Amino acid sequence: MLNKTLWNKRSTRETLSGYLFMTPAIVVLGIFLIIPVIFTIVLAFYRVQLLGEISFRFAGFKNFVRMGSDERVWIALQNTVEYVAIVVPIQTILAIVLALILNTQIKGKSWFRVAFFLPTVTSSAVLTLIFMWIYNTNGLLNSFLSFLRLPTYNWLGDPDVALKGIMLMNIWATAPLFMVIYLAALQDIPESLYEAASIDGATPWEKFWCITLPFLKPVTFFVIVMGIIGTFQLFDQSYIFSGGSGGPNNATLTIVLLIYQYAFKNLDMGYALALTLMLALVIMTVTLIQRSLFKEESFD
Amino acid sequence: MKKLLSSLAFSALLLLTTACRSRDQNEGTIEITLSGWQSNPIESQLLEKVIDQFEAKYPNIKVKHEVINSQYMDVIKTRLIGDVAPDVFYLDAFEAPLLMKFEVLEPLNSYIKPEFNISDFEPTLINAFKRNEKIYGIPKDFSTLALFYDQTAFAKADIKQPPKTWNELIQYSKKLTRSEPDGKPNRYGFGITPELPRQQFIIQAFGGKLVDRNNYAAFATPESLKGLQLVIEQYRRDRSSAQPSDVGASSGDDMLGQGRVAMLLSGAWSIPYFKETFPNLKFATAEVPTINGRKGTMAYTVAYVMNRKSTHKEAAWKLIEYLTSEAVMKTSGNQGFALPSRRSVLAELQSDRTSLYAPLIAGAKYATTWQAGETLPTILTNFDNQFVSALIGQQSLKDAMQKAQDTANREIYLSN
Amino acid sequence: MIAKSARSWVWLLYIALAVYAFITFIPFAWALSASFKSLPEISSGGTNFIPKAFTLDNYKTIFLQEPLFGRWLINSIIIAVTVTLFNLLFNSMAGYALARITFPGKQFLFFLVLAVLVVPGQITLLPKFLILKSLGWLNSYQGLIAPAIVNATFIFMMRQFFLNFPKELEEAAALDGLNRFETFFQVVMPLAKPALAAQTIFIFMGSWNEFLLPLVVMSNPEMFTLPLGLNAFKGQYVTYWNYIMAASMIFTLPALAIYAFFNRYFIQGVTFTGGKG
Known part of the structure; x- marks a missing residue:
């Protein structure tokens, strides 16, 4: 037995410990991520009945065809697009501006950083409740608006503004997170670049345009994509805001909320899974586009 | 560190073996x-x-x-x-x-x-x-449902009797609506809940019906619209009715309790609620006013x-x-x-x-x-969404109801 | 002249920061103030931040009237703490193996972790529900804990961290006759504290604030986590904003404490997760 080469024994031991170290990850990711993905892909082609007698009936592409004529899917997508178009640019710009200010040699900036970050660490359930309280018809926001002699709104009940209310809350809550990402990126810009630029007689404005912004480009890609993905997965706020209905008049309906409704309200699991698959494809496409763009940028 | 590992492993084992649901x-x-x-x-x-x-x-x-x-x-x-x-x-x-x-x-x-x-x-x-x-x-x-009304408001507006017909209800609502100097009403005559469970009998008042024999939505008919139009017109043209979110209330009951409306259709649950939460409110009840000469209410x-x-x-x-x-x-x-x-x-x-x-x-x-086949939840969602949008004037009632009916029926068809 | 304009610039920046800090704080301050007001004061719709009649009744009422509130708090703590501990251990182990141990199939496993990274959590919701149902784990702690004890993002992060880890330490440990496990727990982990701290914040916050999966897994009120409890609470006390705000404040405190405690690791953590790879 002892003549076995030391090297061989060692490599077996390494392999063994390697797999032992990986076991929890393999088991958990296998059961709760990889199997679910397979489940989703397969069952999206079935009609699944879970209430009472459980039954699976192959449905071919029926679930996918149904999506095309399902108005609520289009409304949810439309809400999401509107949301992306408004929230993502605003929160990104806000995050850059805040990060740039906090990156100057200003006293007490760490305090401001801690303070700004408060909304990001607060649960979306709590934030939604706080904002619902502020959005109340007689609430703080309307009092403030009428004090400024601006028009007031029925933030919770009017389909035209309900989604805007959630957007406002989301920008407020997410911008600080991206601000911190920008701050981290700003630390990586080599000071020598600025020094060299100063020697060449560059104005602060030129430095910003020619050094800072190009450096922030990859991070900005990242932030925008994260913003879009986050938006596609919006659920908590809409659910709590509308009591699970996506109302008023579907104004706060999101794709994930729609999936939840089809699965647990209409008990149409197969269709819900088909919607899930569609959402997954959209998100993964966005992510992959980001990855490829991101790579190119970093190799510049 | 080894200790930490073993204790973690132990607690993991514990977690996986002992189900945490309560047992007899x-x-x-x-x-x-x-x-x-x-x-x-x-x-x-x-x-x-x-x-x-x-x-x-x-x-x-x-x-x-x-x-x-x-x-x-x-x-x-x-x-x-x-x-x-x-x-x-x-x-x-x-x-x-x-x-x-x-x-x-x-x-x-x-x-x-x-x-x-x-x-x-x-x-x-x-x-x-x-x-x-x-x-x-x-x-x-x-x-x-019955008509709940604020007796103090009635006395101030010099109304002796609760309305017997829907026309009277509309007339009284105008009288009971009170505005602040800037023209913004601070109390409306009538409080409404723009949801199907409260509207079904109104749909039926002129011979309309909610669903057909196969439980498909069938409310987008002239008969049904005639009833619903009463609700929309009062809200949009007379501006003498309000829904809870208009006045910052979270339910119809609160509208009446807080004095934001003078009349309301509500059920038995409101009686103890008003007595408990709004002890100063002087209210009485009456049968739901007749629509089209017919008595009707929800159960x-x-x-x-x-x-x-x-x-x-x-x-x-x-x-x-x-x-x-x-x-x-x-x-x-x-x-x-x-x-x-x-x-x-x-x-x-x-x-x-x-x-x-x-x-x-x-x-x-x-x-x-309040019941109509297993398709009702689908019909309810679509009705409520479109009815609210007609109520706030985004589209005509006719278009809204047609859209609600079509969408609901398509959903019902596709889910079968 | 230059100094003067620079100073006015600084003032401008301070004003901008102060305004934004104000915007950040107002909602919290308003909620906090509502939690100390009585219902009549709330309904009257004033805009005073200092309560006219300061009261602690709302907080008392929550714990008295809502007997499950304490239970929800405990559920949330049990789940968030367990999930965090397991993640720290398992993610680090996997990350370490991927960074430092040579074994066949490693490339494939790493590829798998990267692939899983792209799958957003919401997408696995329904199958997770079905799997937990067949395991009989709905309405149980393990139902929420088990799926969350490993996180691909942080496996990746720990791998990056261990890649840059000085090799000499491990070699010294090997010379001392320590095996892989001993090396990992006695030498490597204690030096990974900054990475672990960052992980702690993100995992704990994520678990503490999670809403969607608990919503479908924990349908028994006794098993609610706090976000679900809050939502149910809102359903029950629709008009009692004073209670809802008090409950929200209680809910916010633990996460805030964790954040305050680990705050300095935060930027570091964001850098790790910020996709610098």
Whole structure:
């Protein structure tokens, strides 16, 4: 037995410990991520009945065809697009501006950083409740608006503004997170670049345009994509805001909320899974586009 | 560090082996779960009392009373498909057809004994929980809608009598609407809830109907629109009615309680609620004004039903039987959140014609039960969405209702 | 002249920061103030931040009237703490193996971790529900804990961290006769504290604030986590904003404490997760 080469024994031991170290990850990711993905892909082609007698009936592409004529899917997508178009640019710009200010040699900036970050660490359930309280018809926001002699709104009940209310809350809550990402990126810009630029007689404005912004480009890609993905997965706020209905008049309906409704309200699991698959494809496409763009940028 | 690892591994083992759900503690004692919602804390306390009495009567049965307050039906459905549903639970008549169709409820026919006197129950209520001659639920109580009005506001506007017809209601609403100097109303005449459960009888007032024979939506007809148009016009043209969110209230009841509206259609549950929460409010009730010369109102009923997968069916039935017995209904009926579903108990209430409940009881004769096949939840969502948008003027009522009907029917068709 | 304009610039920046800090704080301050007001004061719709009649009744009422509130708090703590501990251990182990141990199939496993990274959590919701149902784990702690004890993002992060870890330490440990496990727990982990701290914040916050999965897994009120409890609470006390705000404040405190405690690791953590790879 002892003549076995030391090297061989060692490599077996390494392999063994390697797999032992990986076991929890393999088991958990296998059961709760990889199997679910397979489940989703397969069952999206079935009609699944879970209430009472459980039954699976192959449905071919029926679930996918149904999506095309399902108005609520289009409304949810439309809400999401509107949301992306408004929230993502605003929160990104806000995050850059805040990060740039906090990156100057200003006293007490760490305090401001801690303070700004408060909304990001607060649960979306709590934030939604706080904002619902502020959005109340007689609430703080309307009092403030009428004090400024601006028009007031029925933030919770009017389909035209309900989604805007959630957007406002989301920008407020997410911008600080991206601000911190920008701050981290700003630390990586080599000071020598600025020094060299100063020697060449560059104005602060030129430095910003020619050094800072190009450096922030990859991070900005990242932030925008994260913003879009986050938006596609919006659920908590809409659910709590509308009591699970996506109302008023579907104004706060999101794709994930729609999936939840089809699965647990209409008990149409197969269709819900088909919607899930569609959402997954959209998100993964966005992510992959980001990855490829991101790579190119970093190799510049 | 090694210690940390082993203790972590140990706790992992512990977590995976000991299920954290509660188990029956003693041999012989069984625990059954009763789930419901709570429209009022007092109602819940009363039920707890009745349950205590039940446990005293059947010492080997322990009842765990669970209150589910948000999105009740979603929770119940989630639990039914997850096989973790309660043994006995509340079921609104309007959700009953779906659960009866999928046979997740236990038929109760074989449990019902002659002494239980099932024929004492209001037949329309029992019928709401019947499918193919099988009874799936025992109605716990019911309520109709009546007109609630603020007597102080009426006196100030010099109105002696509550409106008898819908035209009168519209006239009175104008008189009762009061504005601040800047022209913004601070009190409206009439409070509305723009939801289908409150509008179905209005759809029917001119001969319209909600669904056709196959349970497809059928409310986008001129007859139905005629009724609904009354609601829209009052809100948009007269500006003498308001919905809760217009005035920062969270329910119709609060609108009346806070003096934001002077009239409201509501049910029995409002009577104790107003007395408790708004003791200064002087209010009275009257029958719902007639529309098109016809009397009409809604009736809502809730039953106790048994989970087909319950492991303690005998005990579950004993609980249902006890909770719906004449004796218990007499005591809980007195608290006034709803009307008793047994005719013998209702008869006693009926004798008092001056009572606040009289108009509600009178309504039972001509009320429309809030129920219509298993497609109703789909119809409800689409109706509510489009009706609100017509109410705030985004589109005409006709377009809105046509859209609601088409969307609902397409969804119903596709999900079959 | 230059100094003067620079100073006015600084003032401008301070004003901008102060305004934004104000915007950040107002909602919290308003909620906090509502939690100390009585219902009549709330309904009257004033805009005073200092309560006219300061009261602690709301907080008392929550714990008295809502007997499950304490239970929800405990559920949330049990789940968030367990999930965090397991993640720290398992993610680090996997990350370490991927960075430092040579074994066949490693490339494939690493690829798998990267692939899983792209799958957003919401997408696995329904199958997770079905799997937990067949395991009989709905309405149980393990139902929420088990799926969350490993996180691909942080496996990746820990791998990056261990890649840059000085090799000499491990070699010294090997010379001392320590095996892989001993090396990992006695030498490597204690030096990974900054990475672990960052992970702690993100995992704990994520678990503490999670809403969607608990919503479908925990349908029994006794098993609710706090966000679900809050939502149910809102359903029950629709009009009682004073209670809802008090409950929200209680809910916010623990996460805030964790944040305050680990705050300095935060930027570091963001850098790790910020996709610098």
